[in-house]
Amino acid sequence: MANENFIDYIKIFCHSGKGGAGSAHLARSARTPKGGPDGGDGGKGGDVIFKGNKNLWTLLHLRYTKHIFAEDGENGQQNQRFGRQGKNAVVEVPLGTIIKESETEEIIGEILEDGEEIVAMQGGRGGLGNVHFKTATFQTPRFAQPGEPGAEGWLTLELKVLADVGLVGMPNAGKSTLISVISNAKPKIADYPFTTLKPNLGMVPYRDYLSFVVADIPGIIEGASEGKGLGYRFLRHIERNSILLFLIPSISENIKEEYKILLNELKQYNQELMDKKKILAITKCDLITENKLKELRKKVPKNIPTIFISAHTQKNIVELKDMLWQELNS
Numbered sequence: 129m130a131n132e133n134f135i136d137y138i139k140i141f142c143h144s145g146k147g148g149a150g151s152a153h154l155a156r157s158a159r160t161p162k163g164g165p166d167g168g169d170g171g172k173g174g175d176v177i178f179k180g181n182k183n184l185w186t187l188l189h190l191r192y193t194k195h196i197f198a199e200d201g202e203n204g205q206q207n208q209r210f211g212r213q214g215k216n217a218v219v220e221v222p223l224g225t226i227i228k229e230s231e232t233e234e235i236i237g238e239i240l241e242d243g244e245e246i247v248a249m250q251g252g253r254g255g256l257g258n259v260h261f262k263t264a265t266f267q268t269p270r271f272a273q274p275g276e277p278g279a280e281g282w283l284t285l286e287l288k289v290l291a292d293v294g295l296v297g298m299p300n301a302g303k304s305t306l307i308s309v310i311s312n313a314k315p316k317i318a319d320y321p322f323t324t325l326k327p328n329l330g331m332v333p334y335r336d337y338l339s340f341v342v343a344d345i346p347g348i349i350e351g352a353s354e355g356k357g358l359g360y361r362f363l364r365h366i367e368r369n370s371i372l373l374f375l376i377p378s379i380s381e382n383i384k385e386e387y388k389i390l391l392n393e394l395k396q397y398n399q400e401l402m403d404k405k406k407i408l409a410i411t412k413c414d415l416i417t418e419n420k421l422k423e424l425r426k427k428v429p430k431n432i433p434t435i436f437i438s439a440h441t442q443k444n445i446v447e448l449k450d451m452l453w454q455e456l457n458s
Contacts (some may be wrong), residue, residue, distance in 0.1 A: 135187040136287040136327070136365075139230055141195045145173025145214030147252035147275030148201035150260075154268060155206070164267055165258035166208050170275045173251025174198030174214035178285075182242035184222035185329060187287055198249075201275060204257045214251055224290040224368055230282035240290075248283060252276030286364070289327055291343035292456055294369030296390055298348065301375040302411035302439060304328070307344040309439045310449065327365050334453055343369060348393050363397045371405045371455050377412040378424060378436070387429050405455050407433050409448060414438040 148170025155163030176198050196219060202211035227236040227248050237246035255273030262269055295303040311330025328344040345365055366372065372394075376386050387408065394401040408429065413421060413436045421436065428434050435451060437444045 135191055136289070138187045138190050138285045139282055140190060140193060140285065141280070141282050142176045142217070142249055143195075143197045143280040144176050144217075144249040144278035145198040145251040146200040146278045147171070147173045147254040148203040148211035148214075149274045150255035150257040150272030151204035151206060152258045152270055152272040153206040154258075154270065162268075165262050165269055166206055167257035167259060167272050168204035168207070168209040169211065169257045169260075170204045170254030170273075171201030171211035171213040172254050173201045173275065173278045174216045175247045175251050176249040176279075177216050177218045178225070178227055178237075178239060178246045178248055179218050179220050180223050180225075180239040180242050180244040181220040182223055184220060185289075186222060187225070187285055190219070190221075190285065198251055198278065200278070201251065201254050203275075204254070204272065208257065208259055211254060213254075216251075218245075221285060222287060224288045226286045226288065228284040228286065230284045233284075236283070249279040249281075252278045288368045289329060289343050289365045290341070290368050291329060291365075292340040292369065293332075293342045293371045293373050293452055294366045295342065295344050295375055296348065296366065296372050296394070297375035297411075298386060298390070299346075301377055303344045303375050305439045306375065306409075306411065306437075307342055309442070310445060311342055332449065332452075334449060338453070340453065340456060342373075348390060363394070366394065366401060367398060369404065371407060371452060372401070373452065374406060374408045374432070375411050376408065378410050378416050378421070379412060383410065383424070383428055387432075405458075407435070407451055407455065410434065410436045412438060412440075413443055414441045 150170050151167030153167040155166040176196055196217050198217040199214035201214040204211045221239055223240055225239045227246060228234060236248050239246060253276045255275045258269045258272045297303050307328060307330045311332045330342050332340050332342050343365060374387060374390055376383050380386050435444055435448055437448055
């Protein structure tokens, strides 16, 4: 997925359909010059509906769609004919999309399943025709109900990517290189911080034609949970991951301290992230000697499964896939 094509936040103005007015028609013909009421009901206005589509990975298709309008219901007609219901406005979104009211930030719903539908705005009800108001003492009502107005307002769509494994690390920790090696993703790779400006998703092939999804999240820095760097915007994507794979390069000055910083930023952002499964991968092990590697093993955190890898030399890449798969299915 190209970075420039990944859109995970968008605001759109939505308007559900107005209900059709009921008819106040009175039956008139040569045989019945003073016939009674025969006005039908108005049709219901169309709803604004968001529907999950597993084949979508981004909100890009809505980038230039700033207004969503459902159809109005038709008015009722004579001979007790009901007005046609307004057509719903169905907006397909990727799985993991949260729909919010823009002003209040109130969550309307979350799309998590393919084909799942959420009615964000209901259409107005159609008005009753005058046949409903006829009584024994009031034979010819000449009025009917108007249709109810539709709802309108700005909605915010926020995408939290659905991935099995989320890569967590400082800028330039080797996340993009790793995902390019183990999956079909083709992220931008360079030796400077914040190469990744958008999340990248990659499908990782595993044994016996199995697979799992990995998300490369833009680098987290100290203070990201307070809005520093790029981390604040993308921390939400980590909430959907089943496993958090922490990546810290072997050339880091203090692996324990770096892991502590990453863990603290996640904790500050959302305490529930602490309950997720975690694995630590020490990356870029091709840049250090075997003796240095032996010393490094004594300096890693003790409370997390750890593996030493190199994406360039493929060191322990297969073993890393095995660890991830076992954790995903434990």
